Amino acid sequence: MLSRDELTGLNRISQRKMLSRGQVYVLEGDAALEYANVVAGVGKLIRGAPDGRTQIVGLLFPSDFIGTYEKHRSDRTEAYTIEAATDLEICSFPRGKFAQLTDVHPALETKILARTVDELRLARDWMVLLGRKTAAERVATFLIYVADKTAANGCGSQNGSFELPLSRADIADHIGLTVETVSRQITEFRKAGALEISGARKITRYDREALVEAAGF
Amino acid sequence: MLSRDELTGLNRISQRKMLSRGQVYVLEGDAALEYANVVAGVGKLIRGAPDGRTQIVGLLFPSDFIGTYEKHRSDRTEAYTIEAATDLEICSFPRGKFAQLTDVHPALETKILARTVDELRLARDWMVLLGRKTAAERVATFLIYVADKTAANGCGSQNGSFELPLSRADIADHIGLTVETVSRQITEFRKAGALEISGARKITRYDREALVEAAGF
DNA sequence: CGCTTAGTTGAAGCGAATCAAAACTAGTGG
DNA sequence: CCACTAGTTTTGATTCGCTTCAACTAAGCG
Numbered sequence: 001m002l003s004r005d006e007l008t009g010l011n012r013i014s015q016r017k018m019l020s021r022g023q024v025y026v027l028e029g030d031a032a033l034e035y036a037n038v039v040a041g042v043g044k045l046i047r048g049a050p051d052g053r054t055q056i057v058g059l060l061f062p063s064d065f066i067g068t069y070e071k072h073r074s075d076r077t078e079a080y081t082i083e084a085a086t087d088l089e090i091c092s093f094p095r096g097k098f099a100q101l102t103d104v105h106p107a108l109e110t111k112i113l114a115r116t117v118d119e120l121r122l123a124r125d126w127m128v129l130l131g132r133k134t135a136a137e138r139v140a141t142f143l144i145y146v147a148d149k150t151a152a153n154g155c156g157s158q159n160g161s162f163e164l165p166l167s168r169a170d171i172a173d174h175i176g177l178t179v180e181t182v183s184r185q186i187t188e189f190r191k192a193g194a195l196e197i198s199g200a201r202k203i204t205r206y207d208r209e210a211l212v213e214a215a216g217f
Numbered sequence: 218m219l220s221r222d223e224l225t226g227l228n229r230i231s232q233r234k235m236l237s238r239g240q241v242y243v244l245e246g247d248a249a250l251e252y253a254n255v256v257a258g259v260g261k262l263i264r265g266a267p268d269g270r271t272q273i274v275g276l277l278f279p280s281d282f283i284g285t286y287e288k289h290r291s292d293r294t295e296a297y298t299i300e301a302a303t304d305l306e307i308c309s310f311p312r313g314k315f316a317q318l319t320d321v322h323p324a325l326e327t328k329i330l331a332r333t334v335d336e337l338r339l340a341r342d343w344m345v346l347l348g349r350k351t352a353a354e355r356v357a358t359f360l361i362y363v364a365d366k367t368a369a370n371g372c373g374s375q376n377g378s379f380e381l382p383l384s385r386a387d388i389a390d391h392i393g394l395t396v397e398t399v400s401r402q403i404t405e406f407r408k409a410g411a412l413e414i415s416g417a418r419k420i421t422r423y424d425r426e427a428l429v430e431a432a433g434f
Numbered sequence: 435c436g437c438t439t440a441g442t443t444g445a446a447g448c449g450a451a452t453c454a455a456a457a458c459t460a461g462t463g464g
Numbered sequence: 465c466c467a468c469t470a471g472t473t474t475t476g477a478t479t480c481g482c483t484t485c486a487a488c489t490a491a492g493c494g
Binding site: 045051058080110121 | 286347
Binding site: 167169179180183184186187200 | 443
């Protein structure tokens with residue numbers, strides 16, 4: 001993804017950070033001081049309402065960029081709360097230093113743009129899920145999404161098994177349902193033989209065909 | 218927004234196009250040949266499912282950029298169908314020529330990035346609407362959104378009046394409801410004195426306070 | 435082991451969808 | 465200018481999927 005030069009440049013200004021599950025990395029509204037990259041684990045991008053309702057608007061997987069990059073706008077505040085869904089390892093760097101780096105390596109900015117475009121596409125796909133899909137379709141879509149993401153990150157689903165990085169409550173919060181409904185739908189998939197689960201979080205086997213079918217489109 | 222130089226450069230390669238309401242500009246899946254800017258009118262960004270369900274994932278107002286810009290990826294296909302919600306006037310330019318222009322004016326790319334970031338933020342806010350808001354909140358949020366957008370484009374809502382660019386069906390499609398529910402909610406707001414309407418599309422007066430209150434957050 | 439938190443399951447209620455039809459608009463041609 | 469038609473919007477009655485409320489069970493942790 002990044003060139004050798006860009007990586008060494010990044011390493012020079014970066015700092016490793018560890019967050020344990022549930023810990024908040026940045027809070028919506030706070031001053032945005034740094035960017036980061038996910039090294040290991042999964043983070044939640046949360047938009048919260050004053051009345052307590054929240055919506056997880058995105059997940060952060062290994063290699064994902066954290067923060068919205070905008071050149072010449074260092075005054076910005078964080079638009080989302082970022083919380084560790086699992087234990088989370090990230091690699092952070094100060095905004096100013098990163099901006100200098102993009103001056104030396106303009107291609108870096110183009111790559112950030114490409115990532116932002118991908119995120120936009122994903123967000124809009126999720127809008128379709130939230131606006132038009134049924135409960136069963138939402139859960140199936142989510143499961144496939146996570147399976148693919150963890151497969152892409154190497155370890156995990158080679159034999160069709162993977163770990164859910166989110167609790168039922170978080171899943172519900174991401175796909176616009178309640179905990180109970182998510183639980184019920186997962187049970188349905190289990191009964192139908194599309195899933196095998198051990199201990200709530202570990203998917204030991206899943207029938208991709210069946211889930212894709214159930215996901216709707 | 219754009220500098221004098223950038224504008225003259227754009228004008229040199231651009232071509233004016235007119236679309237009448239309902240006409241399709243580009244179709245999801247087609248080869249992406251050009252970018253464009255909205256000059257006048259409103260466009261719909263549509264994601265469609267094979268089974269007929271659709272979701273309007275975004276609206277295009279005057280001065281909005283059309284197309285997802287990605288340098289060195291000229292092979293891309295359109296991710297969304299774009300249809301004229303009202304009569305629509307756009308200013309289009311070939312992808313290749315535009316890419317050349319960003320080489321001469323690198324700041325252009327930075328500006329595109331900034332726009333993409335804004336769109337991403339809007340898309341995620343809309344995710345909250347679709348995932349967590351009630352019917353009344355959705356309609357109120359939409360009305361404020363349109364009022365502000367048309368106010369920003371000069372003409373229109375100085376005296377608190379503006380034109381709805383979308384049919385009830387389109388509104389429903391954008392906020393994840395049905396036509397009937399949208400209609401009912403608008404009637405409620407009328408009865409409550411938060412809106413005055415003439416002929417289904419023309420909002421002659423609206424109580425911003427009340428709508429913001431009803432929008433939830 | 436007991437305590438706390440997370441997940442499952444059941445019953446009842448409700449908000450929005452669906453189904454159905456009337457009222458209104460806008461466009462067309464006589 | 466009016467009658468006619470096609471499409472949009474409104475309104476009403478009913479249904480249904482998900483939420484809510486409540487209780488129970490399983491799992492993680494001192």
